Amino acid sequence: MGNLLISEPPLQVLPSLAIALNSVDKAIILQQIHYWITRSSNVKDNYKWVYNSVSDWHKQFPWLSEKTVQRYLKDLENHGLLITGNYNKAKFDRTKWYRINYEALDSLGATWGRTVPTNRTDNPNSKGPGVITNTNRLPETTTETTKDNSAAVAAPSSIEDDFEEIWSAYPSKKGKKQAFNHYKAWRKKSAKHSNDYLFSQLKLYKQYISQNKDWYRPMDGSTWFNGRFDDEYQESTEPKHEGREYWTGG
Numbered sequence: 356m357g358n359l360l361i362s363e364p365p366l367q368v369l370p371s372l373a374i375a376l377n378s379v380d381k382a383i384i385l386q387q388i389h390y391w392i393t394r395s396s397n398v399k400d401n402y403k404w405v406y407n408s409v410s411d412w413h414k415q416f417p418w419l420s421e422k423t424v425q426r427y428l429k430d431l432e433n434h435g436l437l438i439t440g441n442y443n444k445a446k447f448d449r450t451k452w453y454r455i456n457y458e459a460l461d462s463l464g465a466t467w468g469r470t471v472p473t474n475r476t477d478n479p480n481s482k483g484p485g486v487i488t489n490t491n492r493l494p495e496t497t498t499e500t501t502k503d504n505s506a507a508v509a510a511p512s513s514i515e516d517d518f519e520e521i522w523s524a525y526p527s528k529k530g531k532k533q534a535f536n537h538y539k540a541w542r543k544k545s546a547k548h549s550n551d552y553l554f555s556q557l558k559l560y561k562q563y564i565s566q567n568k569d570w571y572r573p574m575d576g577s578t579w580f581n582g583r584f585d586d587e588y589q590e591s592t593e594p595k596h597e598g599r600e601y602w603t604g605g
Contacts, residue, residue, distance in 0.1 A: 375463050380419060381427050385436065387415060388453055399442050399452070406442075406452040411543075428453075435459045444515040447532045448539075514539055521553050522576065526564065530577025537580040556584040563588035 366383050373382040391405040398404075412428065413421040431437040436459050440452045518538050522531065542548050564573055574583060 372463075378427070380416070380423075381431060384412075384416065384424070384427055385431060385455070388437070389455055392455060397442075397452070399440065402454045404440065404442065404452040404454045406450050408450050436463075445518075445535065447535065448515065514542055517542075517550050521550050521557065524554070524557060525573075525576050525579065526561065527573040527575050527579075529575040533577035534580040537577070537582070541580075541582075553584055559588055560584070560586070 366387065368379065368382045368386045372385070373379045376382050376385070388405060392403050395403045395405050397406070409421055409425045409428070413419070413424045416424055419427075428437065432439055435456055438454050438456050440454070441449070442452050443450055515535075518535050521538075522528075522534065525534075560573075560579070564571060573579075
């Protein structure tokens with residue numbers, strides 16, 4: 356069988372929605388967000404929300420560039436079909452949260468200057484019907500719901516709490532924002548990436564700092580969290596006044 360034929364869960368969309376938006380790609384993006392909203396447990400201000408960075412949304416639409424995905428999301432927001440928010444616990448976390456304005460979907464034809472002959476479905480927020488009807492299973496690749504090892508499964512509040520836990524134990528408090536971004540990216544790479552590993556590495560690093568405190572100063576947090584936690588440290592056996600650092604990593 357040809358490898359370009361359907362052998363995986365396809366992205367599906369109503370032709371009438373694509374006509375109304377004058378874009379198949381925008382229709383697919385809106386449909387995908389609707390799919391995740393129906394599965395979301397994130398309820399804020401009586402609405403269901405989904406969250407993702409643009410780069411994570413891009414993984415679901417690989418035929419588009421990341422900038423195009425960003426532009427389409429912004430376009431849907433500007434036309435009132437998407438509403439964005441920020442419910443992240445950390446003030447410096449700029450990850451956008453999205454919900455669909457199902458009321459705007461009711462008048463989609465008028466908004467876009469087209470007639471939209473659609474069957475309607477219940478709004479998952481119980482605020483009224485919407486025009487998106489196909490909720491067949493789509494590829495599960497969002498930040499909050501992926502179950503494989505290629506992405507993190509923790510909600511934002513969990514990742515932020517985990518980061519604060521390890522950050523509070525780190526000896527240098529410089530570069531917190533960058534450190535959090537590095538930490539979040541590292542956590543997303545594998546479900547096996549956990550604080551248990553970081554705490555074990557931090558324990559070794561703090562031992563190294565203590566052994567060499569006369570001349571060695573801890574790295575800024577933004578440096579250590581950018582993969583330097585994988586460095587392997589050993590106790591110095593030469594006079595400390597020579598001012599050398601001993602590590603076998605990066």
